[in-house]
Amino acid sequence: MNLPARPAVGQFEGGSVFIDGAYAPLSEGKISLFDWGFTRSDATYDVASVWNGAFFRLDTHMERFFASLAVLRLQVPYSRAELREVLHGCVRAGGLKEAYVAMVCTRGVPPRGARDPRLATNRFYAYALPYVWIAPPDKQRSGIDLYISERQRIGPESVDPRVKNYHWIDLVQSMFDAYERGHDTSCVVDAHGHVTEGPGFNVFTVKDGVVRTAERGVLEGVSRRTAIELCQRLNLPLRVAPLPAADVRDADEVFITSTGGGILPIAKVDGRPLRQFPGPLTQRLQQAYWAMREEPAYRDAVDYR
Numbered sequence: 001m002n003l004p005a006r007p008a009v010g011q012f013e014g015g016s017v018f019i020d021g022a023y024a025p026l027s028e029g030k031i032s033l034f035d036w037g038f039t040r041s042d043a044t045y046d047v048a049s050v051w052n053g054a055f056f057r058l059d060t061h062m063e064r065f066f067a068s069l070a071v072l073r074l075q076v077p078y079s080r081a082e083l084r085e086v087l088h089g090c091v092r093a094g095g096l097k098e099a100y101v102a103m104v105c106t107r108g109v110p111p112r113g114a115r116d117p118r119l120a121t122n123r124f125y126a127y128a129l130p131y132v133w134i135a136p137p138d139k140q141r142s143g144i145d146l147y148i149s150e151r152q153r154i155g156p157e158s159v160d161p162r163v164k165n166y167h168w169i170d171l172v173q174s175m176f177d178a179y180e181r182g183h184d185t186s187c188v189v190d191a192h193g194h195v196t197e198g199p200g201f202n203v204f205t206v207k208d209g210v211v212r213t214a215e216r217g218v219l220e221g222v223s224r225r226t227a228i229e230l231c232q233r234l235n236l237p238l239r240v241a242p243l244p245a246a247d248v249r250d251a252d253e254v255f256i257t258s259t260g261g262g263i264l265p266i267a268k269v270d271g272r273p274l275r276q277f278p279g280p281l282t283q284r285l286q287q288a289y290w291a292m293r294e295e296p297a298y299r300d301a302v303d304y305r
């Protein structure tokens, strides 16, 4: 293994990075101004989470990360076992029991003047931060108001949304659209006006007992996949099909899925209260999500000894 020794527990209390092959405090989390990850959004990443001292579906996150690397022709110098060790190391070093854990690969810096991405040495880094909720807990309780922006998510013909990416200008601008109108968060649409995803989450509706989420034009979120599998386990009818904005506005229940919170109920769409908040199916799925995180098959416990 070309890895450093395991860091001590809490060596970088509160969060840690792994960069240039070593563990370091968060303040060392820096890259060059000239890295194409920054100047061209030429990067991919993945984010897993730790709750109650254990990762959830870490293998699935790593699988998606390696698949994204292959599509973008990026390479990291680590095997899966080594990547796992690095991610566990960041959480250990940060002394975190609940964490947001990112793995990132950028194109790197090509030789000066060169425009050929093949000449760059790709850069890998990872970090662990205290767990990040996509909406603060008090907002989750009082009720998230989701705004459907008219902005289109960059088309899947241009940037494959299944490759987790930093092409976020559309999503960030949609957040401004939402905030300026007094809503809490946003989602964007595709060229047909179908709801795709929001900044860091997938969108689901429930109508007449049927759960629905977009089939394409979205990141295939690990939490989305978990919600789909839980529907199957709980025998809830599910459609993975286009999601017209009008159907989201007219749904009985709406929920969003993200590594940053699991399954979260939405209270209002475009400021109008939904029929049910928190909806009964959303609540069942939410409970099942947190229970599933404790199942041995999906838990990868961090060693804090």
Ligand SMILES: Cc1ncc(COP(=O)(O)O)c(C=O)c1O
Pocket: 047, 197, 198, 199, 200, 201, 202, 218, 219, 220, 221, 222, 223, 224, 257, 258, 259, 260
């Ligand atoms: C654009 C986008 N869609 C969906 C998601 C949800 O994916 P996951 O459930 O894997 O966190 C994310 C996560 O950050 C995202 O960035």
